[in-house]
Amino acid sequence: MAFKLKEFQEQAVDELLTAARNEEPSIVLKSCTGSGKTIILTRFASECMAQDRDAVTIWFTPGQGELELQSKEKMERYVHGCTTKTLDDVMTEGFAAGDACFINWERLNKKSNTAMRESERLNLIDHISTAQDAGIRFLVIIDEG
Numbered sequence: 500m501a502f503k504l505k506e507f508q509e510q511a512v513d514e515l516l517t518a519a520r521n522e523e524p525s526i527v528l529k530s531c532t533g534s535g536k537t538i539i540l541t542r543f544a545s546e547c548m549a550q551d552r553d554a555v556t557i558w559f560t561p562g563q564g565e566l567e568l569q570s571k572e573k574m575e576r577y578v579h580g581c582t583t584k585t586l587d588d589v590m591t592e593g594f595a596a597g598d599a600c601f602i603n604w605e606r607l608n609k610k611s612n613t614a615m616r617e618s619e620r621l622n623l624i625d626h627i628s629t630a631q632d633a634g635i636r637f638l639v640i641i642d643e644g
Contacts, residue, residue: 502577508539515543519638537573540640545578547638548597555630556599558640567601570642574599589623594630604641 504512511528518526530536544556558574560566571583584592584600586607594600607623621629627637 502538502542504538504542505535508535508542511539512542512546515539516546519543519547537570537642538577540642541570541574541577544574544599544638544640545581548581548599551636553596553634554636554638555594555596556638556640558599558601558642559604560601560642561604562643563603563605565603566642567603571599571601574601586623589626590621593621593626594635596635 511530515526515528528536528539530539540558544558548554548556558567558570560570567585571585574581574583578599582595582598584598586600586602589600589602630637
C-alpha cells in the first residue's frame with residue numbers, strides 16, 4: 500500500500516493480519532488516543548481486501564458526529580482506487596466486492612431507521628444476504644466499540 504506508517508503502526512497491522520489469517524472470530528485493537536487507530540485499521544482493511552478480492556469491509560462508527568464520514572474520507576485519502584460507500588449508498592446500490600462501507604451505528608438503531616425495517620424495499624439484512632449469496636465475504640470493523 501502507498502502510505503507510510505510508523506513502525507509501531509506497521510507492527511499493529513501485521514498482528515491484525517496474522518489474527519485474521521488464523522481466522523480469529525474477533526480481533527481487538529487497543530491503542531491510546533492519537534496513535535492512529537483509524538490509519539491502522541484503514542491499512543488493515545485495504546490489505547484484507549487486496550488478499551481477498553471477494554471481500555467487503557463494513558466499518559461501524561458510534562455517535563452522532565459523522566465519524567463514519569471522517570473514517571470514509573481517510574480511506575479515500577490513503578487507499579487509492581477503493582470504492583467507499585455510506586449507508587445510503589448501500590441501500591440504493593447494495594454491496595459489491597471491494598467496497599468499503601461506512602455506517603453510523605446509531606443511525607441503524609434509531610426508531611425512524613428504515614435500513615433495518617421490513618418493507619417492500621430491500622433492507623440492510625437483505626443486501627447482506629444477497630451479497631453473501633453472490634460469494635462476497637465481510638470484514639466488520641466496529642470502531643470505538
